[in-house]
Amino acid sequence: MEFIEAYNLTGLIIGICTFLIIGFFHPVVVKAEYYWGTGCWWIFLVLGIVGTVAALLVSNVLWSSLLGVFAFSSFWTIKEIFEQEERVRKGWFPANPKKIKKSS
Template identity: 70%
Template sequence: MMEWLLTYHVGGIVIGICTFLIIGFFHPVVVKAEYYWGTRCWWIFLLLGILALAGSVLVDNLLIASLLGVFSFSSFWTIKELFEQRERVLKGWFPMNPQRKHEYEVPPTDTPE
């Protein structure tokens, strides 16, 4: 496979397409993960990112190592997006899970009247 990619100089295109697909995969994952589990599942993405990062260092194949690196840092970015997704839910841009409504309640601030 790598010989074919190198012969026709399409390795960059394949990595680009796969990167696009990996990033596109994570967008609905963020929405669903926040809906069902909230931000408390962030550690799963940290673990996935660390494992993929280790895999990218250990793999000899440049294509696979590159894609593992993209997956790794997409997992790390997902941690940030989970917390931002919570904010988007609070703004009403995305649906709130009614079974976890208590997690979205913001305590009142003590402001002098």
Template identity: 65%
Template sequence: MDWLITNHIGGIAIGICTFLIIGMFHPIVIKAEYYFGTRCWWWFLVLGIAGIIGSVLVNDLLIASLLGVFAFSSFWSIKEIFEQRERVLKGWFPMNPKREQEYR
């Protein structure tokens, strides 16, 4: 980790990892809503709380920053899981035929 600071690329590393973390959550939200519906929102809450706790407990600035990004991306996913349901109702995303009764 010292070489990131020595070469002044810590900010770039955080930026790239932030981009990847946020990008990772998009398909996770889509799949979670497809298979579990909105009832899985609390999973994202637990992940977010765990990320905050981890961010506070870790001494390394890079890892603490990324845990913070992970935590707040998890919190944002709570909102997105409910919006994903609305996108499914509009026909923008496929509806899980096994859970069709939940969309009525």
């Protein structure tokens, strides 16, 4: 941490890690909807709440920021899972043939 602070790299590291965290969640959305459908939204709610609490408890700016990014990326994933379901319905992404379909 001393090296990071000595060379003022905190902002760059937060930026790079934010990019990676958001990039990590894109395939997670696709896979989660494919295997579990929208019923797994609550997992991301729990992850978001845990990440928010952790961000509030951590005093280090770098780690607190990254936990906050993780938390709100988890919250955003809830919205994206429901949108992914619509993208699958439109045929933009493959549907899981083994997944039980909801009756409309």
